[in-house]
Amino acid sequence: MGVFSIRTTKRTSIVNITANVKEEVKRSGVRSGICIVYVPHTTAAVFINEGADPDVVRDITYMMEKLIPWEDRSYAHSEGNSAAHIRSAIIGNSRVIPVENGELMLGRWESVFLAEFDGPRERKVIVKVIGER
Amino acid sequence: MGVFSIRTTKRTSIVNITANVKEEVKRSGVRSGICIVYVPHTTAAVFINEGADPDVVRDITYMMEKLIPWEDRSYAHSEGNSAAHIRSAIIGNSRVIPVENGELMLGRWESVFLAEFDGPRERKVIVKVIGER
């Protein structure tokens, strides 16, 4: 199992972690199997989408704030970060990617992202690769 | 493969199933691998988020009803539970968790939840653990 850390810089930080995940896949020595990218934090999420144009991530950030705004009078959680918990629960705190010939089977435009919705914080990402060496 | 049942009590019931999942991991004997928590029902979902403050789950419930309301004139499905199906499809009917040293690698504040959006009902949860014993 591999673990790496990401330091986020803003309240909402969406960070491309593809290179980190690829490194853990290589280190695992698995040739054929699956890779789990898992964030053990309740205000963060993992998703896969386009990494080429940064405007895609900007639009995802915009829509998360539009749908699940930071401020809402009906939130009950006393820490004031309910929006971050809700976004994390809906998007999900992990993604799974097939591995073949020792490589992630990511599509041409796909990157793996860590989304922190209540930063800035130091966050851990767990990468578990299982299969045949 | 392990299976357990949960009886929900309200239309929207979000139940902390962490203890049940941990028991299945122990029973599997797997020391290093991954655990899949899967609900085979189309109005239910599985997610991971904070279990310490019940207000977090309350806020998630509130936002699901705000975003995807139970009543909407444009719903076509004749059973009247379209909102439950849509919420299930978006959140997802499973989550995956790494296992190391025979333990779920859940973060400090993380719990695993079954969300039923069209209860009360009796629901099955499937736990599959794969890896090295």
Added chain:
Amino acid sequence: MGVFSIRTTKRTSIVNITANVKEEVKRSGVRSGICIVYVPHTTAAVFINEGADPDVVRDITYMMEKLIPWEDRSYAHSEGNSAAHIRSAIIGNSRVIPVENGELMLGRWESVFLAEFDGPRERKVIVKVIGER
């Protein structure tokens, strides 16, 4: 690892791919394990929900357009398909299903769907089954 192609016919196309996935599970020879259904495209998603009544998929399509409309003045991505990327990121580009006795452990009403939000296009779906033969 199995791969099959789906040709979508409309901008939003939600296609039942359960039969294709079952065929790949059979071909894998795995008796006990898990099946990953993965789409390597950034405007598409995979989800599991009711396949019996087509109105369920219609309602999911309706709600995705209501929540994350195709047109929104604040979108920045120049290709004009921001809504498709956002829907894909939130729903997720994969699902995981337990396999037992060589069969997907799908619930009675569950089907597996490919959702394309920026079609029509030719799309690949990757099916990876791991476990014991």
